[in-house]
Amino acid sequence: MTNFTYIIESTESKARIDKALATLNAEWSRNQVQQWIKEGHVLVNGVAVKTNYKCQEGDEVIVTIPELEELDVVAEEMNLEIFYEDSDVLVVNKPRGMVVHPAPGHNSGTLVNGLMAHCTDLSGINGVMRPGIVHRIDKDTSGLLMVAKNDMAHEGLVQQLVDKSVTRKYQAIVHGVIPHDFGTIDAPIGRDKKDRQSMTVTDENSKNAVTHFRVIERFKNFTHVECQLETGRTHQIRVHMKYIGYPLAGDPKYGPRKTLDINGQALHAGLLGFVHPRTKEYIEFEAPLPKEFEEVLDYLTKSN
Template sequence: MDQELVIVPEELVGVRLDKVLSELFSDLSRSYIQQLIKDKKVLINEKVEKANYKCRLNDQIHLTIPEPEALDVVPEDMDLDIVYEDDYVMVVNKPSGMVVHPAPGSMSGTLVNGLMAQAKNLSGINGVLRPGIVHRIDKDTSGLLMVAKNDLAHESLVNQLVEKTVTRRYIALVHGEIPHDNGTVDAPIGRDPKDRKKMTVIEGGKHAVTHFKVLRRFKNFTLIECRLETGRTHQIRVHMKYIGYPLAGDPQYGPRKTISSEWGQFLHAAVLGFDHPKTGKYLEFSAELPSYFEEALESLEKLG
């Protein structure tokens, strides 16, 4: 447990306590500092104050930073496809079939297990089972994920997701021949009351918007690119089923008769772009379709 003592300098007089600590401890995120204040880990002149306390000249701030919670997740050496890495972020090309983070009863073989062996540091904002995880994609969806290596990076990336400035484009193979070249699905998504393991378009659900454009048409199938405006659970799978073009190979939302695949739904997170948390520079990455996806498209092409 770290103990810190700082004296408020003249240039920070009249500034809120949480902002003062953000200035003095630039490696701590604002939300983490606010949590420390709520948990009474911050004392001003040996008294508890709120985050909006206006600091005075020569106030003594005692800050206690607890030891990080012990992590029960075991690092595992994996041949991860790291597309990009620096001191703040990683971009990983996740294979289909891999779960993103551990859960009770399934504590190994996940992307997080591999990341913990690969990276020295990961952000702790999302808790001990999801270090570094800013967003996720389904187990049987392949493609690009951004990972935060510290809390400041995590906060920046989450804010970009909230502000809808992150570029996320997916390639999907769907049943049916979509007649129009472009479309938008704007329909709320929530838990299916008939099956709690599934999501559905439902009144009162969370706002969800998916834009799509046709890339190629096959007999009884269409290859599309989807751009996410929001990031709801199973969003593309639910939205495409809702408009009558469910994903091929999808055991949960697709038709019973579909392309048989050990890889599940044909959905790939192909493009990911965001502003770097430190420099502000826009970065964009792409990942080619997995081989099984390409092979399925070649088979459809031969069928005419």
């Protein structure tokens, strides 16, 4: 177990203990802190408290983080759509609704489970839970991902992400009619203080984020756009499009309640290009829009 000790200062005085701790440690979500409090892992001045305890200046707070549950990641046979594969890298088209890697409470049916059945040689840099995973896309986002089959390839691909040299283009359907054909959103993204499981445009504890977009087609109340990532922050396209007033259709976290009934954001990672870490040749792949995305576009066309 790991212990963290905090002395409450005036800035956190009168705040709920769960909110204060989630603010003091940006790596902790408020939900996770609440769970630790309920399990008795948070002591204030040596006494266990409830989640609604109001902090007082000078309080000594000790958080004892229990050992993480060891998950047994099992290989599962899946009908993966492999776009490219050699001894170093693999490019896979992830279907909508599939989680990329296992996590507590969700250790099966993920892309990693399927990759482990498909091939045994995956890089170990990200540990046993994320073998081969270089970058991620959200559960309800479909599209292309590059996977590293050894540590040399992993390091090379990650460096390209750091250097912003990977080509990543997405197609999305957003609320509203965007009047201009092209645009660039340059706005830093960080964790939302009011909702630790969401991201937002903020100057506090944020990282620079840049998204370029172009309009593909306009409809009566929606716009079909292509977004190209310059950086790769969590939920970047979803957050940026909401920030400029055109949230993604179907997005349960960042979009309006009244939206298209499509069970998740209309977002597809359709184009992926990078320099092969061994051959040094640029390779590029394009995945067609999934059937459900095409059906939404057909519906919007007929509704015009």
